[in-house]
Structure formats: structure tokens, C-alpha cells
Amino acid sequence: MFRLAAITIVSIALFAQPARPSGDKRSNGGEKLITITFRDTPLSEALHQLGKFGLNYVCSKEVLESAPRVNARLKDVPLIEAAKAIVTACGLYYVIESERPARIRIGKDP
Secondary structure: OHHHHHHHHHHHHHHEOOOEEEEEEEOOOOOEEEEEEEEEEOHHHHHHHHHOOOOEEEOOHHHHHHOOOEEEEEEEEEHHHHHHHHHHHOOOEEEEEEEOOEEEEEEOOO
16 A cells, blocks of 8 residues: 555656745736746646645536646746636636636536
């Protein structure tokens, strides 16, 4: 059992490069800009990585499990724009409930 847990942790670590802020870069609106790369990353893990910057999201387990994997390189973008790009690329719909703090609702239907 310990071996399986170690393999799972290692495989999750390989899916996404660590999210990091782009120094002190900020958008014209004052939002912190982020740079992040996803390679064959499950949507749930991609959203988890964005959550480290403060993204709050609401999404059913069914939607997360059926979504395609994320492949993206986002450079110097506001957090909410990163979330919108990833969700749209997965063919899903979103509703922005709040921009500060960032909160987005994700689903299969508009």
C-alpha cells in the first residue's frame, strides 16, 4: 500500500509544473499575473494548482472525471483568465461568480 501511494504522489507531481507568480508583475487592473504550464494534466489537478493562487471553483466530480486532460502554457495572465482558458479548452462552460476573490462555477451546460 505504501508503494502505491508513493507512485500516485510521483505521478501527480509530473502532471503540472509548480504554479508560480510572475514576480511582482500585475495587470492594469492590479491583479497578480501568473505563469504556469500543464502537460497532460487532469482538469482537477490543473484547478488545484490554480487554487494555490486563490482560485475557488465549484464543479461536480462527474465533470472533473470526464474532462479531457489539460495541455497549456500560460504566461503572465491574471488568475481568472487562466481559469477561463483552461475550462474553455476542455469544452466546458463557466460562470464567474466573483473576480476578487476569484470564484468560478464550471459545468457541461451553459
